Amino acid sequence: MKETALLLCLLPSLALAFSANGQPAFSLNDRFKATCPADTSTIAQFDASLVNQDHADSTWVAIFRSNNNLPSVLVKDDFLNAMRIATTIQTQNDVSSPSTAMDNASISGQIENSNNNTQGVKARTPVAIAKLSPSIDFKGKWVIETMRCSLRKEDINEACDGNSEHLEAISICIDELILHHLREGKMFDGAIRTKATMHQNKLLEERGFKEVDVLSRDMATHISCLDASLIKYAMRAVETVSKGPGARDRALKILNYLGRQDPSEEEEESSSAIEGNGEGDDYDPWATVKRYI
Numbered sequence: 620m621k622e623t624a625l626l627l628c629l630l631p632s633l634a635l636a637f638s639a640n641g642q643p644a645f646s647l648n649d650r651f652k653a654t655c656p657a658d659t660s661t662i663a664q665f666d667a668s669l670v671n672q673d674h675a676d677s678t679w680v681a682i683f684r685s686n687n688n689l690p691s692v693l694v695k696d697d698f699l700n701a702m703r704i705a706t707t708i709q710t711q712n713d714v715s716s717p718s719t720a721m722d723n724a725s726i727s728g729q730i731e732n733s734n735n736n737t738q739g740v741k742a743r744t745p746v747a748i749a750k751l752s753p754s755i756d757f758k759g760k761w762v763i764e765t766m767r768c769s770l771r772k773e774d775i776n777e778a779c780d781g782n783s784e785h786l787e788a789i790s791i792c793i794d795e796l797i798l799h800h801l802r803e804g805k806m807f808d809g810a811i812r813t814k815a816t817m818h819q820n821k822l823l824e825e826r827g828f829k830e831v832d833v834l835s836r837d838m839a840t841h842i843s844c845l846d847a848s849l850i851k852y853a854m855r856a857v858e859t860v861s862k863g864p865g866a867r868d869r870a871l872k873i874l875n876y877l878g879r880q881d882p883s884e885e886e887e888e889s890s891s892a893i894e895g896n897g898e899g900d901d902y903d904p905w906a907t908v909k910r911y912i
Contacts, residue, residue, distance in 0.1 A: 650687060654683070679748060680750075747766075749796060760810055760811070763796055
């Protein structure tokens with residue numbers, strides 16, 4: 620019955636995707652490529668301070684420009700990255716801590732790579748990153764955090780997934796971390812939590828994440844939902860909203876893993892985890908905040 624209801628929901632989308640008179644469902648090339656898990660040295664190229672106190676079980680994803688972009692786009696990214704390096708580099712007199720030394724080494728490596736680049740334009744710095752970490756507040760839960768992108772939010776592009784390169788890069792981060800989580804055979808329903816910004820709310824809800832009803836100690840705004848994600852990713856696999864072969868491929872892979880999840884088993888594990896955390900109706904998320912009188 621559930622499979623039949625899902626198919627009925629997708630019939631209008633299927634008709635639009637394969638209609639000869641409709642708009643083309645997908646572009647031929649992807650603007651970005653993802654590396655997941657990403658090495659911490661790659662994340663340090665984006666921001667070295669992010670890996671100083673990293674959790675051992677954390678998983679990073681890094682998003683790069685692909686070779687399918689116009690040369691002018693890559694030149695612009697290289698120029699902006701060079702400006703960032705020029706305004707953040709430290710002098711020898713400023714080296715006073717291991718973290719500062721790590722920052723300098725990372726920046727020096729970027730400059731050296733840029734100088735040794737013999738093939739013209741090449742994007743060596745990620746344009747977006749994100750991290751999946753074990754929750755420190757809820758046992759058995761995971762948190763998508765540190766979703767950052769160097770691309771401008773204000774630049775609108777209707778051809779992009781999310782209608783901007785900024786949102787497309789962040790959406791790839793979310794998909795890749797979900798896919799990595801499912802490949803590990805971990806529980807999905809209610810297991811992934813995240814604290815989203817105003818720009819990220821739409822991306823999470825388009826992937827089946829639900830807004831939390833009660834604020835918890837980790838201040839999460841959205842939590843994963845198996846049933847909603849099955850429907851949302853099925854729609855992304857056939858609708859024009861994905862707008863690229865990479866997005867469609869990730870949606871199909873995620874659907875494959877979500878279809879193997881046992882809802883009854885996940886509900887039992889979720890209930891036991893909540894009981895183990897001692898979460899109750901009387902919990903006050905602001906209780907640990909220091910009060911100033």
